[in-house]
Amino acid sequence: MNFFIAEIINAIKLGSIYALIAIGYSIVYSILGLINFAHGDLMMVAVYSLWVLMNLKIPFALAVILAVIITMLLAIITERVAYRPLLNNGEETLIITSLAVSILLQSISQAVFGIDNKALKVPVFFTKRIQIADFTVSVMNFVILAVTIVSVIVLAFILKKTRIGLAMRAIKDNSLAADFMGINRKAVIVAAFGIGSALAALAGITYTGEYVSFDPQMGFMLGIKAFIAAVIGGLGSITGAALGAFVLAFLEIFFAGYLPDSIASYQTVFVFLILILVLLVRPDGLLGKNAKRS
Amino acid sequence: MEKIKDKAIFKFITVVVIPLLILIVIETKMNDYYKTVVILLFINVILAAATNFTNGITGIFSLGTASFMAIGAYVGSLLTLPPDMKCSRIQGIPAFIAEIKLPFFAALLISGLFAAVFAGIIGIPILRAKGHYLAVITLGTVIVVKSLLDNLTSITNGSRGISGMEGYSTLPVTVLVTVLSLYVMYRIKTSSLGRGMIALKNDEDAAESLGISRFRVRLFSFMISAFFAGIGGCLWAHLQRSIAPSMFYLTETFMILEMSVLGGMESLSGAIPGAAIITFFPYLLSDFSTGGEIFGIKVPKINGITNIVMSVLFILVMIFRKGGIFRENDYIFDAMFSPDTYSGLFKKEHDDVLKKDV
Numbered sequence: 001m002n003f004f005i006a007e008i009i010n011a012i013k014l015g016s017i018y019a020l021i022a023i024g025y026s027i028v029y030s031i032l033g034l035i036n037f038a039h040g041d042l043m044m045v046a047v048y049s050l051w052v053l054m055n056l057k058i059p060f061a062l063a064v065i066l067a068v069i070i071t072m073l074l075a076i077i078t079e080r081v082a083y084r085p086l087l088n089n090g091e092e093t094l095i096i097t098s099l100a101v102s103i104l105l106q107s108i109s110q111a112v113f114g115i116d117n118k119a120l121k122v123p124v125f126f127t128k129r130i131q132i133a134d135f136t137v138s139v140m141n142f143v144i145l146a147v148t149i150v151s152v153i154v155l156a157f158i159l160k161k162t163r164i165g166l167a168m169r170a171i172k173d174n175s176l177a178a179d180f181m182g183i184n185r186k187a188v189i190v191a192a193f194g195i196g197s198a199l200a201a202l203a204g205i206t207y208t209g210e211y212v213s214f215d216p217q218m219g220f221m222l223g224i225k226a227f228i229a230a231v232i233g234g235l236g237s238i239t240g241a242a243l244g245a246f247v248l249a250f251l252e253i254f255f256a257g258y259l260p261d262s263i264a265s266y267q268t269v270f271v272f273l274i275l276i277l278v279l280l281v282r283p284d285g286l287l288g289k290n291a292k293r294s
Numbered sequence: 295m296e297k298i299k300d301k302a303i304f305k306f307i308t309v310v311v312i313p314l315l316i317l318i319v320i321e322t323k324m325n326d327y328y329k330t331v332v333i334l335l336f337i338n339v340i341l342a343a344a345t346n347f348t349n350g351i352t353g354i355f356s357l358g359t360a361s362f363m364a365i366g367a368y369v370g371s372l373l374t375l376p377p378d379m380k381c382s383r384i385q386g387i388p389a390f391i392a393e394i395k396l397p398f399f400a401a402l403l404i405s406g407l408f409a410a411v412f413a414g415i416i417g418i419p420i421l422r423a424k425g426h427y428l429a430v431i432t433l434g435t436v437i438v439v440k441s442l443l444d445n446l447t448s449i450t451n452g453s454r455g456i457s458g459m460e461g462y463s464t465l466p467v468t469v470l471v472t473v474l475s476l477y478v479m480y481r482i483k484t485s486s487l488g489r490g491m492i493a494l495k496n497d498e499d500a501a502e503s504l505g506i507s508r509f510r511v512r513l514f515s516f517m518i519s520a521f522f523a524g525i526g527g528c529l530w531a532h533l534q535r536s537i538a539p540s541m542f543y544l545t546e547t548f549m550i551l552e553m554s555v556l557g558g559m560e561s562l563s564g565a566i567p568g569a570a571i572i573t574f575f576p577y578l579l580s581d582f583s584t585g586g587e588i589f590g591i592k593v594p595k596i597n598g599i600t601n602i603v604m605s606v607l608f609i610l611v612m613i614f615r616k617g618g619i620f621r622e623n624d625y626i627f628d629a630m631f632s633p634d635t636y637s638g639l640f641k642k643e644h645d646d647v648l649k650k651d652v
Binding site: 035081085091092093096097099100101103104106107108110111115221224227228231266267268269272279283 | 425429433555605616
């Protein structure tokens with residue numbers, strides 16, 4: 001029983017992180033129709049920026065904010081330089097370019113910081129363990145969950161109550177009509193990248209805060225898994241992305257936890273089997289009725 | 295007046311005679327280091343062409359070539375390694391695998407077939423997907439195959455991999471296999487089936503209305519591509535003489551994609567310049583990646599400099615010349631595999647004159 005609850009806590013933790021990344025994917029996808037392979041690597045960028053800033057003796061809170069801003073700036077720059085010239089060139093072009101951007105970010109951080117693992121030392125407050133009934137849970141677990149919930153609320157507010165959010169929803173529903181209404185699509189794309197990358201940055205920081213070690217390639221696999229989560233939930237739908245993230249995290253954690261070791265090592269195989277299964281049975285995902293498919 | 299580049303003799307000299315002479319010089323004069331690089335180039339040409347076959351010609355955007363290559367490499371290696379070597383190197387290998395020992399060419403063919411069958415099996419469910427979905431699923435194939443190779447230790451020896459293969463992939467063998475593979479792919483591309491593939495890429499609904507089965511043609515193309523990727527992998531294994539699952543992972547996937555895109559995805563000939571750039575580039579930049587001096591200027595060691603330069607180049611190509619070097623033209627193979635090039639050599643001048651009069 002204890003093991004079961006510990007596994008649930010792990011799954012919620014992992015699910016929250018997947019959700020942050022998957023929601024970012026979904027936002028960019030619903031505006032651009034672009035699967036940004038470099039999205040996962042933005043997490044890595046955030047973590048490295050934070051690490052550098054902390055080494056510069058900048059207070060932790062400020063360093064986190066700066067790291068998120070740096071990541072957003074970088075995402076907006078890549079959008080401006082690499083994706084914008086290609087917007088009308090078909091999805092394959094965008095996939096290839098975003099793969100190239102992903103490799104570029106990884107290689108640059110390898111060149112600058114080396115290929116070996118580093119450790120992120122968050123303030124002691126976060127690693128403190130709290131006793132609840134029979135369990136000790138680190139503060140970081142709550143922080144992760146809180147960050148995810150707050151981000152989702154803020155995001156919902158932006159989408160529902162602000163002008164830019166309205167414009168985003170308009171483009172998602174019918175981009176041609178949105179163009180006719182005089183919506184500035186470029187500004188919306190920039191906003192989507194900004195929001196998406198901020199979420200990725202938060203995901204990266206909380207992930208590394210919990211699992212400590214990081215390296216230049218940490219983001220790629222996480223990014224792919226978050227993409228799968230977004231597909232499970234329904235690409236383009238934000239609730240769907242969050243739901244898919246938790247579904248994937250629960251399946252993954254329980255697969256690894258409850259099956260014999262000889263099978264549990266096939267965890268990645270299992271994840272992709274889920275993806276194929278979802279695409280076969282419900283190509284639009286669990287909630288993705290409105291997801292546009294090209 | 296016939297342009298010089300359309301003359302049979304010009305085509306014959308540029309695509310057949312000159313490359314042959316260069317290869318003969320390399321085979322007889324160069325040392326093993328350079329030969330290895332050239333063999334690698336030819337293997338990369340097969341891989342890039344196989345990728346173009348699906349990605350550019352049929353319009354199935356697949357990132358899975360490295361996984362088929364891995365299957366080819368492992369099957370080929372297991373078939374050619376002597377039984378006692380297999381038993382001593384791989385713990386708990388099943389007897390029926392250990393006992394097989396085949397000649398290289400049989401192993402080459404079987405490794406291709408294995409990859410093709412694997413592609414057929416996974417292709418049935420995954421080829422329904424399109425675009426992004428297909429890209430991620432095929433990338434998933436690479437990840438899944440690596441995970442299988444890592445975990446099926448009794449057959450693949452896990453992450454340590456297999457070594458000790460004979461160096462069967464000599465320059466003449468590789469060139470022969472490459473030319474044959476390219477010939478087959480080119481002939482399929484120019485056949486009615488190949489035109490069906492191109493039609494499917496350009497307009498699926500129109501193609502289907504003309505009786506081209508979307509599912510069958512796409513599956514066939516996927517399997518053919520996997521077959522040649524498998525052959526490329528088998529050659530690769532017998533060049534490197536030691537393989538491990540990590541060699542057929544994301545780096546390799548990205549390299550294959552680069553070759554395919556830089557040369558021009560929609561052209562089989564594009565595989566040649568694409569593979570040449572990607573094969574030789576790391577050697578040009580090797581001074582940077584190890585540190586050292588270039589033109590008397592000291593450069594520090596930069597990890598992954600090749601990848602940085604390649605990915606920037608890649609983005610630039612996507613922005614400024616989306617079709618790659620060759621776009622959809624097949625200049626090289628049109629000249630190399632067309633019977634006109636060879637029959638044209640023996641044609642007399644007045645034949646042309648007569649033709650014009652008619």
